[in-house]
Amino acid sequence: MDHDLQAMIDREAIRNCVARLARGEDRRSAALIRACWWPDARFDYGVHGGDFDAYLAWVVPGADAIKNTQHLLGQTYIELASRDRARAETHVFSYHRVDMGAGDRDTCIGGRYLDTFEKRNGEWRIVGRIMLYDWEQDWGAAADWSKGVMGYPFTADHFSGRAKNDFSEGWFSGELK
Template sequence: MEPALQALLHREAIRSCVVRLARGEDRRDAELIRSCWWPDARFDYGVHAGDFETYLAWVVPGADAIKNTQHVLGQTYLKLSGDSARAETQVISYHRVAMGEGDRDTCIGGRYLDRFEKRGEEWRIADRVMLYDWEQEWGAAADWSKGVMGYPFSAEHFPGRAKGDYSERWFAGQQA
C-alpha cells in the first residue's frame, strides 16, 4: 500500500479511537472505553492518575454527583512514528453536577495528550495526560427535561441522556 494512504488509514483509526472513547465516557460504557485503551495503559488527569483499571473505576460508574457529561472534540494534531503516535486533541467537556442545593453546570476546555501504540492491526491509547486550559462555572442548571427555549418536546426521547439514550436505539435501528 502507498505510504501516504497507509498513514491516512492510521490517522483515521487513531481519531476514531478518540471519538469512541468520548462516547464511552459520556455513557459510562465500560466495554466501549476498554476498547480504546491498552490494558497496561497509564493516565494522568492532574486530579487523578494511575493505571487503566484505576481510570475505568473512576469513570464507570462515575461520581454520583455528576449527572451528565458531554465531551466535544476539536482538532487532533498527530505525529506518526512507525507503530506509535502522539496526538493532541482539543476537548470541551460539559458537566451537570448535583451540588446539594440544586444542579450546577460547568464547562472545561483542555487538551488530551495521547501516546498511541499499534499492536497487531489495532491502535489504542498507551498513555494519556490531560491539560486544562480553562474552566467556566455556568451557574444553576436549567431544567430542560420537558423542552427548550419555551417550546415543549413532542416526544420523550428528545432530552438526550436525561431519559435514557435514544441514540443507542437509533444506531441499533430501533427507533421509537
C-alpha cells in the same frame, strides 16, 4: 501499501478511537471505553491518575454528583513516530452537569488530551493519556429540562440526556427509527 496512504489510514483510525472514547465516556459505557485503551495503559488527569482499571472505575458508573457530560472534540494533531506508535493532541470542550449539594449546576472545561497510541495486531488504542486544562467556567444554575428548551416542551421521552438509556444506542442498532 504506499507509505502516505498507510499514514492517512493510521491517522483516521486514531481520530476514530478518540471520538469513540468520548462517546463511551458520555454514555458511561465500559465496553466502548475498554475498546479504546490498552489494558496496560496509564492516565494522568491532574485530579486523578493511575492505571486503566482505576480510570474505568472513575468514569463508569461515574460520580453520583456528575449527572450528565458532553465532550466536544476539536482538532486532533497526530505525529506518527513509527509504524506502531503515535502521539496525538486533541482539543476538548467538556460540559458537565453537577450537583455538589447545592442543586444542579452547569460547568465547562476547555483543555487538551495528550495521548500516546500503540498499534497492536493492526489496532490503534491509547496506552497513555495526560489531560491539560486550559480553562474552566461555572455557568451557574442548570436549566430545568422538564420545561423543555426555549419555552417549547419536549414531545418524547428520548430527550432526557445520555448518561442513562441513551436513545442513540437504539437508533444506531436499527431498533428505533
